Amino acid sequence: MERVPEPELMEEKEQVISYDEADFSEGEVNLINQINQYLLKKNISLGEKDLIVDLGCGPGNISEKLAIKWPNTAVVGIDGSKEMILRAEYNKSISNNQKLKNLRYICSDIKDIKLNNFLFKKRISLLVSNSLIHHITNLEDFFNTIRILSSNNTVNFHKDLKRPLDEKSALELKAQCSIKYNEILTNDYYASLRASYTFKELKNFISENDLSSLDVFEEGENYLIVYGNV
Numbered sequence: 037m038e039r040v041p042e043p044e045l046m047e048e049k050e051q052v053i054s055y056d057e058a059d060f061s062e063g064e065v066n067l068i069n070q071i072n073q074y075l076l077k078k079n080i081s082l083g084e085k086d087l088i089v090d091l092g093c094g095p096g097n098i099s100e101k102l103a104i105k106w107p108n109t110a111v112v113g114i115d116g117s118k119e120m121i122l123r124a125e126y127n128k129s130i131s132n133n134q135k136l137k138n139l140r141y142i143c144s145d146i147k148d149i150k151l152n153n154f155l156f157k158k159r160i161s162l163l164v165s166n167s168l169i170h171h172i173t174n175l176e177d178f179f180n181t182i183r184i185l186s187s188n189n190t191v192n193f194h195k196d197l198k199r200p201l202d203e204k205s206a207l208e209l210k211a212q213c214s215i216k217y218n219e220i221l222t223n224d225y226y227a228s229l230r231a232s233y234t235f236k237e238l239k240n241f242i243s244e245n246d247l248s249s250l251d252v253f254e255e256g257e258n259y260l261i262v263y264g265n266v
């Protein structure tokens with residue numbers, strides 16, 4: 037199936053509310069566990085000197101879980117959509133969890149982040165994203181950003197949808213989504229599936245652009261994980 041790009045930022049209020057109200061917690065907990073397992077395997081423990089950055093953080097689902105899992109480590113969630121950041125700040129404000137003190141949000145397009153601006157008093161130890169890559173129109177923009185933000189020691193872990201093989205498979209996944217979620221979210225999910233990259237596209241980009249310390253892993257039929265160092 038040909039890739040059909042979708043708008044990068046999720047800026048519509050209804051879209052943001054639908055996304056925020058959906059329960060993706062099972063997948064989110066899995067992702068945090070996968071990151072934790074990967075760090076353990078690499079003998080890396082995160083503490084006060086470290087910084088975790090969650091790119092395309094949306095309403096903060098993953099950022100909050102990272103901040104709770106590593107309470108002594110500063111976590112920064114970044115999103116280019118003002119509506120999403122407002123939602124993330126609101127979610128943080130209504131959470132009773134004292135552990136979220138280590139979490140803050142920044143509204144910025146990932147393409148505009150420079151290492152020498154606003155956030156980076158510390159080097160980034162863990163650079164994460166979930167469901168971001170398919171939003172990015174050109175893969176160079178995603179990989180340039182993680183290259184700029186990463187040092188040799190930065191662990192990258194980016195999970196995203198995998199583009200279905202054909203339109204029929206995409207429509208089947210859309211139909212399954214519609215059983216659980218509302219129409220706005222279902223349409224967004226379908227647009228996301230069509231905008232997603234394939235395993236081969238990511239693998240080829242990595243090998244053609246001197247990023248061989250990164251790798252791509254296919255998780256089940258529908259997800260991809262880009263991980264490693266840049």
Ligand SMILES: C[S@@+](CC[C@H](N)C(=O)[O-])C[C@H]1O[C@@H](n2cnc3c(N)ncnc32)[C@H](O)[C@@H]1O
Nearest residue numbers: 044045046092093094116117145146166167171
């Ligand atoms: C599908 S949501 C995922 C949100 C969150 N990571 C999660 O897993 O719940 C994708 C998010 O990426 C943001 N995004 C897309 N392109 C971006 C860009 N170029 N710069 C910053 N944020 C971007 C969107 O605004 C949206 O909030």
